[in-house]
Amino acid sequence: MSLVLGVGLRSGTPYAELHELVTTILREQPDTISLVVTVEGKEREPAVRQLVDDLGAELRTFSADELAEQRVPTPSEQVEQLKGTSSVAEAAVLATGAQLVLPKQRSSNATVALGRTPAAAGYGPGDREAVYRVIAERRDVRRGFLDLPVDDATLGRVLGAAHRAPSVGLSQPWDFLVIRHVATRRKVHELAVAQRDAFAASLPPDRRAAFDGLKIEAILDAPLNIAVTCDPGRGGRHVLGRHADPRTTMSSAAIAIQNLWLAARAEGLGVGWVSFFEPAEVAAVLDLPRHIELIGYLCVGYVDRFAPAPELVRSGWAKRRPLSWAVHHEEWGRRTASIVGDAAQAAQDVVPAAGQCVRVVVGGDAAQLQDAEVLVVDLGTDRPAGDFGVLWRAARTPAEAVEFGVEIARDLALQGVGQLVVQVVEDSERAVALARGLQVGASACGLTHSSA
Numbered sequence: 092m093s094l095v096l097g098v099g100l101r102s103g104t105p106y107a108e109l110h111e112l113v114t115t116i117l118r119e120q121p122d123t124i125s126l127v128v129t130v131e132g133k134e135r136e137p138a139v140r141q142l143v144d145d146l147g148a149e150l151r152t153f154s155a156d157e158l159a160e161q162r163v164p165t166p167s168e169q170v171e172q173l174k175g176t177s178s179v180a181e182a183a184v185l186a187t188g189a190q191l192v193l194p195k196q197r198s199s200n201a202t203v204a205l206g207r208t209p210a211a212a213g214y215g216p217g218d219r220e221a222v223y224r225v226i227a228e229r230r231d232v233r234r235g236f237l238d239l240p241v242d243d244a245t246l247g248r249v250l251g252a253a254h255r256a257p258s259v260g261l262s263q264p265w266d267f268l269v270i271r272h273v274a275t276r277r278k279v280h281e282l283a284v285a286q287r288d289a290f291a292a293s294l295p296p297d298r299r300a301a302f303d304g305l306k307i308e309a310i311l312d313a314p315l316n317i318a319v320t321c322d323p324g325r326g327g328r329h330v331l332g333r334h335a336d337p338r339t340t341m342s343s344a345a346i347a348i349q350n351l352w353l354a355a356r357a358e359g360l361g362v363g364w365v366s367f368f369e370p371a372e373v374a375a376v377l378d379l380p381r382h383i384e385l386i387g388y389l390c391v392g393y394v395d396r397f398a399p400a401p402e403l404v405r406s407g408w409a410k411r412r413p414l415s416w417a418v419h420h421e422e423w424g425r426r427t428a429s430i431v432g433d434a435a436q437a438a439q440d441v442v443p444a445a446g447q448c449v450r451v452v453v454g455g456d457a458a459q460l461q462d463a464e465v466l467v468v469d470l471g472t473d474r475p476a477g478d479f480g481v482l483w484r485a486a487r488t489p490a491e492a493v494e495f496g497v498e499i500a501r502d503l504a505l506q507g508v509g510q511l512v513v514q515v516v517e518d519s520e521r522a523v524a525l526a527r528g529l530q531v532g533a534s535a536c537g538l539t540h541s542s543a
């Protein structure tokens with residue numbers, strides 16, 4: 092439950108007067124006021140602003156016309172003549188949808204009324220802003236680490252935030268291995284360098300040139316490394332919620348990392364997640380017990396700056412997906428805007444000037460992955476063996492196949508693809524439909540496309 096305070100007052104009402112009135116009505120109420128509501132214009136009154144600050148509440152206003160629509164228990168003709176509504180304080184409470192629990196109380200210059208909403212209160216605007224801000228300003232940081240120590244208290248707070256993460260059945264499957272020794276970090280670094288080389292060798296030439304300019308880890312630059320691990324069996328046999336989906340234990344550990352990342356950002360600590368590893372090789376270097384799995388390897392330390400956007404975006408390597416692409420309503424594929432319209436709208440943003448060429452083989456399988464430019468779309472009903480070169484899209488209808496085609500083209504555009512060559516090898520309606528979707532998506536995103 093949370094309380095809503097409706098306020099009406101004359102211009103220049105002293106804060107002390109309003110404060111006393113509010114204190115009097117709050118004596119009987121154990122809950123806190125999360126929302127202060129008044130008529131438009133009064134939000135600029137110093138007494139209202141100070142009250143909102145002191146309560147840590149949110150401030151909302153309604154126009155006199157909106158307030159006039161409310162049926163209030165204590166209407167006033169005088170207020171009606173002055174304001175065009177027979178009530179401000181009570182009407183403001185009711186306009187929020189709250190139930191009135193205390194009708195209008197007055198002092199010489201102010202009136203207040205109190206309401207209650209069934210929903211628990213969120214945070215006030217300042218706190219809410221801080222939460223959204225840290226989410227938006229968290230960055231994966233690989234450059235600019237400073238040679239400054241991270242003290243134990245700060246590290247403790249950040250690890251404490253990680254340790255508060257939700258976890259399946261409260262199994263808390265994570266552990267945090269804090270590594271400062273350079274000798275250990277060197278060994279881990281060597282593993283990352285080897286994987287970096289392997290990845291570079293797998294890329295088409297233009298992509299490789301772009302990758303060469305990217306920094307993908309800061310293992311030796313950051314003063315601290317933290318290996319975040321997961322014990323998939325923690326808590327034994329009857330962990331609530333894990334029985335049907337063992338992946339939930341990994342998700343829990345990943346969420347702990349996100350908590351750590353956000354808290355670190357708030358503390359001014361940069362965090363860079365490195366995944367250029369065979370996890371078993373890192374586990375061997377760190378001498379982890381066999382049952383412990385590596386989830387994330389993090390480079391942590393103070394940095395000279397936090398970039399305003401992801402490094403992969405700033406370097407042109409990849410782009411963000413618009414939220415509207417990711418939200419479906421009631422049924423898979425039912426989005427707010429048409430999938431093609433969305434792609435066209437995002438085209439200016441998503442298409443790099445000179446993108447790589449990808450040959451999409453529709454209805455193929457892993458055997459067709461001869462060169463690095465090839466991407467296979469497998470339409471079969473069974474999940475193919477894992478290979479990122481094979482996209483499994485078991486379309487249930489030709490219409491869905493078209494949508495999948497559009498989606499693939501859009502998502503490739505975000506990953507730096509500028510040109511599509513579509514080759515259909517399966518003789519089916521779905522394969523033709525998916526190829527059509529690829530072409531529609533490609534033109535909507537401004538990719539050049541052709542058939543092979």
Ligand SMILES: Cc1cc2nc3c(=O)[nH]c(=O)nc-3n(C[C@H](O)[C@H](O)[C@H](O)COP(=O)(O)O)c2cc1C
Nearest residue numbers: 229230231306307308364365366367400401402403
């Ligand atoms: C699971 C995971 C693994 C990642 N691995 C690497 C990595 O090996 N090297 C790297 O440079 N960035 C890595 N990143 C960071 C991403 O590139 C980064 O989160 C993304 O580009 C968005 O940027 P932002 O985190 O600054 O918003 C990883 C991120 C996650 C979540």
